[in-house]
Amino acid sequence: MMTVNFTWGTQKIGSNLGFGGCLTDGLFLHIKFYISCEISDSLTIKGELGASEKGMNDEAMNIKIQTLFNAAIVILSWVTLPLLGSKNIKRFLPASIFILLVEIVHAWIGKKQRWWVFYNKPKSFLFGEVPFQIGPFLAISMWILKWTYGKFIRFILLNGVINALFAYPFTYLATKFRYYTLVRFSNFQFFLYFFSKAFLLYGVQYLIENHKVKEKLKSLF
Known part of the structure; x- marks a missing residue:
């Protein structure tokens, strides 16, 4: 969050200075306000990075527990894939x-x-991001396509709900248990980070499906 601090000075604006004095003081305050914003924003970012570095030295999640958790989310995600059926795996993979x-x-x-x-x-x-990507991210993408492809509104709504759950309550718990924490991202930006990919996923699947239809039509003639 950007904080802004500025002072008005000891002299009241426009007191015995006339219109020109008001403009001068107003310009001075505007410049001072802008500089204060820039400095505060810079300090905020540095403070966030400093806090994250300090967090690395604090007590984190037990590394053995995190290793087991990483393995579990990958294995459990992959175990669900056969339930999609071989036809859907081939279609949405x-x-x-x-x-x-x-x-x-x-x-x-x-x-x-x-x-x-x-x-x-x-x-x-490899230890941080990859287990999420090859586990839940891949499996959830395939399951959402299976459940909602062809129904765009339902596809977007379901993605929105899942991404919101991950960006807010899950991230809150991850920070609480010292697993990961957001630094330069807000929860809403983290939500958009994932949600924006939903449109690309649907678009790519649409192109694949459209190409298959064209191939089938060509084979008929």
Whole structure:
């Protein structure tokens, strides 16, 4: 959050100075306000980064527990995939793999920019982000396509609900248990980070389906 501090000075605006004096004081206050905003914003960012670095030195989640948790979310996610059926896996896997690759690149950028930070091994992409990506992110993408593809409004609403649950209550718990915390991202920005990918996922699946239809039509003639 950006904080702004500025002072009015000892002299009242416009007192015995006339209209020109008011403009001068007004311009002075505007410049002082702008400089204060810039300094405060810079200090806020530095404070956030400093807090995240300090958090790395505090007591984090037990690393063995996090290792088990990472393994569990991947295994449990993959266990659900056969329930999709081989036909649906073949149908929805290409688009899901594509959006997974987009997410991996996006998360790599996010890690470099410190949009969030993991308490254990904060510099390890493999230990932090990858279990989420190859586990829940991939599986949920495929399940949502199975349940809602062809019904765009339902697809967007379901994505919105799931992304909101992850960005707000899950992230709150993750911070509380010292798993990861947001640094340069707000919860709403974190929500948008995931939600924006829903439109791309649906668009890619649409292109794949449309291409298959065209291929079938060509085979008929």
